[in-house]
Amino acid sequence: MxxxxxxxxxxxxxxxxxxxxxxxxxxxxxxxxxxxxxxxxxxxxxSLLSWSGLLATPRWAGLDNFTRVLGDRVFHAAVRNTAVQVAVVLPLMLPASFMLGYYLTLKPRFHRVLRVVLFTPALISLSAMGTVFYAIFQPQGMVNSALTSLGLDGLTKPWLASPDTALAAVIFVSLWSGIGFTAVLFSARLAAVSPEIYEAAELDGCGHWARMWRIAYPLTKDYFGVLTMLQFLWNVFASAGLILLLTKGGPGNSSTTLSFLVYEKAFVQSQVGYSQAVGVLLFLIGVAGLLIIRRVFRQNF
Amino acid sequence: MTIAPTRPAKARRRALPKRDRGARGLSLLPAHILAWVYAALLAVPLYYLAVSAFKENLEIFSSPFALPGSYTPENFLTAWERADLGTALLNSVLVTGVSALLTLALAIPAAYGLARARGGLGTLVERFFALGFLIPGFAALIPTVLLAIALGMFQTRAFLILFMPATALPLSVILLTQFMRTVPRELEESASLDGASRWSVMRYIYLPIARPGIATITILNMLNFWNEYLFTLILGGPDPSVRTVQVALPTLISQTNTQYGVLAAGTLLMLVPVYVAYVVLSRQMENALLQGALKS
Structure with a gap:
């Protein structure tokens, strides 16, 4: 210029x-x-409207929906179930996937086969996964048949129809499908860690455990955070489809999570305003969760 | 737990093939066991699915893990007929294919615009798309339904086709922009001096460079569109003439008397297209899914 x-x-x-x-x-x-x-x-x-049914005429309701939601026992149950879901899935899935991902980077025997097997759940749609596990958890399904043939008849249960196990079954399916793919993601990131760093550690007498958690983990901490966010979002928001297929939130409200409640209120009980008030709260929980996760896994060096 | 180094690292590196480094020794035994137990946990349900597809309920209940007595296609035919899978497959192919094309038609020009932008507007738009990574797709299901009703397109394939690309745009646009940024600016300037229009610059300079990115997002988007369940269920609806395979399949579950063999056969039929694609494109598909997750 x-x-x-x-x-x-x-x-x-x-x-x-x-x-x-x-x-x-x-x-x-x-x-x-x-x-x-x-x-x-x-x-x-x-969320600020009173709206009974998608085809009805809405009218202004102010914060009425929120007052109703916050005082509703079903909402409390949904918060509790979502909290259980997150508190069980994240601490189990991420360390397990991280270690499995590290294991893959060591290129053990048959690692190619293993990688393909771990990858398969990523290809299966939610509805296929739902139907398969619906069959597996039936009173006469695979789990109970296996228990019976092992002589453990006492442990058989109607897994999806029992209030004690319905949510656990949903959580199991999340873990089943999530660990493998997350492990493949971790291994892609861990493969980028320079081998010289590990070699130096090996000379210092560090075993795999120490190399994994004292070297690989600090180096990839931010990525650990990214995958934690991904799984957090998936479990909090996207599990509604899985719950719809497996338990429909029941029995009672024993497996109703927040995202399923959003769906159920709008489409089954025709309370659109209520549903979206839960949606707003869910959104705020989601944002808060993401911020917390980002803070916990901030790279600090 | 430690593997004592017996030789200096340099000599050892030559002695052992690079891939085996660290994968030897008893210290990894628990890891081997855990990894393969998990792999077995993944495989068993799929095995159960495959053998059940050839059995009657009674056989499934009494001997769930045994190989089927005979391999008859009966369950497959029943599933095909009862869930109207032929129509459902066509619907899925239509929705997936057209949505993927529409995504490209929207994302390629947008990526080109962003890649060559120098000012603040480009940055702003790019941030706007990056924000999409934080918005979980499920959150806005109900307002999307209201939008479909307002447009008079509720429970039509057309609305699904219009809607699906929006969910894929953030990743598609950002990934393609990264590819297109690698085009040297001088190349475009000399081309436009030669009288090339913006469209032909995009078509002949930017598009070829972004081709690997286009392949990646197309694979990823098609897989996601094909597998989408909750949105296709609600927005597409249960009508057999409109519904996709993902919606058709669970209709094989009946509250009172589910034929599990038929259900398994239907599930297998539906997984076949995805697995065929995986066998043909395994490397590209893995890369696509990895990149899809990494970028977010």
């Missing part, structure tokens, strides 16, 4: 650039706004 004539041209070009950005990114941005951001904002608006 040292020449006097260059300045206006640069301004022109900047303007042309801006309009090009607008033209090329416009359609995608509009699409994204209409189908993702708009509905997100709508959750907050609908």
């Amino acid at each position: 040292s020449e006097p004539s260059a300045a206006p041209r640069a301004v022109d070009r900047a303007r042309a650039d801006r309009s090009a950005v607008a033209v090329f990114t416009g359609p995608a941005t509009i699409w994204y706004f209409v189908f993702t951001i708009g509905p997100m904002i709508a959750i907050f608006v609908i």
Whole structure:
């Protein structure tokens, strides 16, 4: 911009650039706004309406929905179930996947076969997984048949229809499908850790346990955080489909989680405003959870 | 637990093939056992699924792990007919294919626009898309239903096709932008001096460079669209002429008298397309899923 004539041209070009950005990114941005951001904002608006059924006329309700939600026993049960789900799944899944991922990077015998097996749940759809485990957990399904043939008849249960085990069954399926794929993700990240670092540790007499948790973990802590967030989001928001297929939130409310409650209230009980009030609270819980996870796994060196 | 180094590291590295380093010794025995126990846990339900597809209820209940007495296609035919899987497959192919194409049609120009943007507007739009990683797709199910009703497109395939790309845009746009950023600016400038329009610059310079990225997001998006359950159930609806395979399959479960052999056969039929794709494209598919998860 040292020449006097260059300045206006640069301004022109900047303007042309801006309009090009607008033209090329416009359609995608509009699409994204209409189908993702708009509905997100709508959750907050609908939560303030009294709306019985998707085809009924809504009217203003202020914070009534929130008062009702917060005083509702079903909501309390859903909070408890979601908390159990997160508190069981995350501490089991992430360390297990991390160690399994580390194990894969050692390239043990048959690691290729193992990797393919671990990867398979990532290909199976929720509805296929739901139907398979629905069959497996039936009173006469695979689990009970196996227990009977082992002579453990006393342990057989209607797993999905018993209040003590319904949520546990859902959690089991999350762990079953999640550990393998998360392990493959970890191994991709851990493979990028320089072998020289491990070799130095080996010379110092560090075993695998120490190498895993005192070297690999601090180096990949941020990534550990990213995968924790991913699993947190999946369990808090996306497990509704799995619950719908396996237990429908029952028996009673023993496996109703927050995301399933959002679904159930809107589509089964036609309380749209209530449902979206839960949705708002769920969203806030989600954001808070993400912030906490980010803080815990912040890289501190 | 430790493997005592007997030789200096350099000599040892030459002695052992690189891949085996560290994978030797008894210290890993618990790890071997745990890893393969988990692998068995993954495999057993799939084995149960495969053998059940050839059995009657009675046989499934009495000897769940035995190989089937005979391999007849009866359960498969029943499942195909009862859940109207032929129509469902066509619907799934239509929704998945068109949604994936629409995603590309939206994401490629957007990525080009963002890759060549220098100003603040580009950064702003890119941030806006990156925000999408934090928005869980499920959250806005009910408002999306209301949108479909307002557009008069509730429980149609057309709405699914319009809706699906939006869920895939954040990742698709950001991934493609990263590829397109590698195009040197001079190349574009000399091309436009030669009179090339913006569209042909995009078509002949940017598109070829982004091709690996396009392959990745197409595989990832198609897998996600094909497997999507809750949104297709609610937005597409249960009507047999509209529903996708994911919605059709659970209809084989009956409250009173489920035929588990038929259910297993239906599930297998539905997994076949995905596994065939995996066998053909295993490397690309793994990379796509890895990148998909890494970018978020």
